[in-house]
Amino acid sequence: MEKLTFRHATKKPLAGAKAQAITGVVASGNLEVLLERALPPDACTVEIETPINGYGDVWEAVVADFVARAQPGGIRITINDGGARPDTVSLRLLQGARLMEV
């Protein structure tokens, strides 16, 4: 298992008031994403546990794109990965953000 942590400064807090949301399932090629409104509005962290080692730079790119796109200020994101492909990771992150915005 490889553990990765990314911290990003964000320009604005994520919309909505929901305190937490979870999406996805830990299964082969899938992942679960837990989002919690637990940080100052100018910060976002993403912690990942993945069984596939050596893809740190891909995760970094996926997370950076997501943060740039969703501006998830104030959100602590924790991921249990089951070996998902990057596009699935992006999709789950966006789904999670949308769930928090309601």
Next chain:
Amino acid sequence: MSGWRRERAARDARIEAGRAHAAGKVVAAASVVDLLEAILRPGDRVCLEGDNQKQADCLARGLSQCDPARVHDLHMVQSGIVLPEHLDIFEQGIAKRLDYSYSGPQGARIARMLYGGQIALGAVHTYLELFARYFIDLTPNVALIAGVSADREGNLYTGPNTEDTPTVVEATAFKNGVVVAQVNEIVDRVPRVDIPGDRIDFVVEADKPFYVEPLFTRDPAAMTETQILMAMMAIKGIYAEYGIRRLNHGIGFGTAAIELLLPTYAERLGLKGKIATHWALNPHPTLIPAIESGWVSQVHCFGSEVGMDRYIRERPDVFFTGADGSLRSNRAFCQTAGLYACDLFIGSTLQIDLSGHSSTVTQSRVAGFGGAPNMGSDPHGRRHPSDTWMKAGREALVTGDPALMRGRKLVVQIVETFGEKLVPTFVEKLDALELARKLKLELAPVMVYADDVTHIVTEEGIANLLLCRDADEREQAIRGVAGYTEVGRGRDRAMVERLRARGIVRRPEDLGIEPLDADRSLLAAKSIKDLVHWSGGLYEPPAKFRNW
């Protein structure tokens, strides 16, 4: 002039030798080895019918049991290397040379045997190309074919999986060759005559029905959101845009998703009757909802599909069927139709390089390409216009007199940026080149050449290569849809944004598609059972696809 009839005399001698093991034309399954040893000569060119689906498996077992001292150094000329016996005969010394098209299930073993020098490889052809060579320089001396039934005169009913049989028999029977057919049963009267009896020399009643692989069944239950998203983009960004009515689909999940979105997503876009009406396609079970919803005018088939027979019988307005009611497929004609009469081919691949060359060959698997290179190429012999073809031609036109412009066939690759086990689809260099180097092949096994590809669809977007004006634009357009692969991350972001402004790279949002809407609820059928319901109970799926 006996000097002009040596082949004919040799043929007569073979047949006479074979008659010793037959009653008339009929041969018992137990006598197959004797028959084959009697009619085969060392060095013969042999077509052991291995189609995409139908397999002359009884004859394959018989050939693999022949005595290599009597039958050896055969040159196998057949489209499919599918059964273990197809390669066993090379290990045993019965066969030596090979010219073929497709080897899906045996792709890994064939690679090992090529590396080991057990097979002398001619070429990995496309179907049409191999069929063409049957009539020029690869004419079989002996054809070992398969059908459902025959009468004692040899009149053959192939069943719905006619596939390669007429082509193989045409080339063999009319050029002094010997044709042996295995059938599931010998009957007094066949339901319809697919091959007239005077082209068949021996009929073997097989010990069990020939094997057919359900190659075109894609279980909707396994379809992912990513594949649905790609299908939405293809429908909106390509099918609708170019008004594609005449087309061929590959066998992947991405194209199966398109089939399942026609009666739902595409219907909501108002595209019914405007796209996807005329098909060159195997009878994909996933096309059933579109057929039942009135989307499909007609379908011509390369072969059939396990479980679709009853459904096809009840839909003769859509499918090509015989007087007996069952499907008549024909690989050579359908390949020709796909090449000349379709405006779009869309399929998948394992690797795409920075120019757009693609291949399913990897260093450990030589699967062959089947029909994809025919379908996935721009036929320069085409002379009839269509709006789709002309629009693509205009997009590609760079220089020259517009009055002399010709159209372009749309050749679309629909791929996820990563395959199984996070293997990237986009690569700097195809594995096929390394394979060619190691095996000293003169021609690298490329499936679709870059100059034939017009679009690449991934979950990240669509790259329209027709609109690229130089190699650099082309490379960045490809990188621009290559997602998080190394190729994708190596993009020039500013240039990709400029290409996006010109519509060369289009993201889901550029097409008005919200990726989060790519949901399985859009599928017209979510399971094989749903397909059965759509068919009114006429589709009878193979046991391995059932969960009821």
Next chain:
Amino acid sequence: MSDRITDPATTSWYEASARARLDGLLDPGSFREFIGPEQRRMSPHLPLFDLPRAFDDGMIVGAGRLDGQAVLVAAQEGRFMGGAFGEVHGAKLVGLLRAALDQKPAALLILFDTGGVRLQEANAGETAIAEVMRAITQVRAAGVPVIGLIGGRAGAYGGGGLIAGTCSRLAVSEGGRISVSGPEVIETNKGAEEFDSRDRALVWRTMGGKHRRLTGGADAFADDTVAAFRTAALRLIDTAPAFDLATLEAEQARLEERIARFGDCRDGTEIWARLGANDPAAIPAMTTAEFDALLAQIGETTHDAR
């Protein structure tokens, strides 16, 4: 994968995640989770095997309302480790059953989706299953119906099949499977002649939802939608049998009669024919309406002997 429920009437139970099933099963907004994912009470054992963990260990427990009635619910996520029972996974269900003794809800619902015991935590899983079965009988004896809902992709296998057999009532869909040994396990141990696990139609004729409903192994047959399972659960709550000597005597008689009557049958279709189905081969393809009509015609498959 449908995590967002759009419409319970069309959402497939088979395809939905455990959370989505709960979401659509219960009255909207009424679900309150115990030990939610934010508590990160994950398996202490999976890291030893270098396997990924899930925040809820594949078992979601909590309270909610079903048509206004207070219920306790447990849902297994069949896609995480095959929904198998590990230490945390099992302990959450044990705790829920114990809570039912205090809370006396209108029912306790178990949304099964499990291959049985999680091998990496086999002893904990096996023991938890034994604890669950004891607790279920206590909850039932206290007058709280325990209703099992079975229609997930992992089915109810191994110890999950035994727990299902302990419930007051079971609802099953066509895709649901209930069994102890799975087809692959039987094939591995006894050979493909005993059980060809690739013959999926045979698998379903042997342990699928319709067969279980026809033979009285389940009490209600539901369409594969979240709404249909909700309807079935509501109906079953009102008809749950007591847990006492009379019930078990009746069950003893029912099971002995099954052996006497069908013990020589080799295939589900033979059993269905003896039950009075005119065209047993047609049953797998029947729609729910046709199947309901058949059940009504046969009649005897409904009982209180559980």
Next chain:
Amino acid sequence: MTLAEILTSLFPDGHAVSVADGLVSGDGPFRGARLAVVGVDGNTPLGIEGAARLSRLVLDVVRAGGGTPILVAVDSDSQRMSRRDELLGLNEYLAHLAKTLLLADASGHPTVGLVYGHTAAGAFIATALATRVLVGLPGAHPSVMDLPSVARVTKLPLDKLEAMAKDTPVFAPGLDNMVQTGAVQGVLDPARPLAPQIAAVIDAMPAGDTRDALGRERAGRPVAQEIAAQVVREAALG
């Protein structure tokens, strides 16, 4: 110990316990009354017929009343693995057997499980694990699955699993590991008469299910009790 040795030690004055088709049934004198014995012997797999016969025996005891304790003696294989057993609903038969034992216990018939040989998977759950208290004898080896099969399913090398099994009781087969998990309360001493030992087990029976507490004390199931207790607490908050 063999079943015969167990019965001799348990009933020194003789008994009426017999074995047929691997199924154990009968009773013997015990503390001035009787002790009923049911079980599985000889590493026999438990199928639908066997389970139905055992459950009938248990119901007979319950129907007769009088608080007769029941000893469930087990040396079994796993559940019988066959298409026919599953076709006829083996899960119902095994669950029913467990329910009869649980009903007996709830109806004043103390139930004691005694594993003296092998037992596994569904057969284990339906018999020994469905008693109020389960004890073992040295040499017993209950398991969920043997390590070679675990290796096959988990795709881990057998030698690695064997090494892990040494200090990870949660997954490895064997009596000691089931003791640490709390499923087996204790191990009897074969050198001493079994009757008083079983009597002591019955006298010391806990009121509730203490297996998770034992598992925590013995470190074989470190978190189960705490998790279950937390669920109960959070449920009470509503």
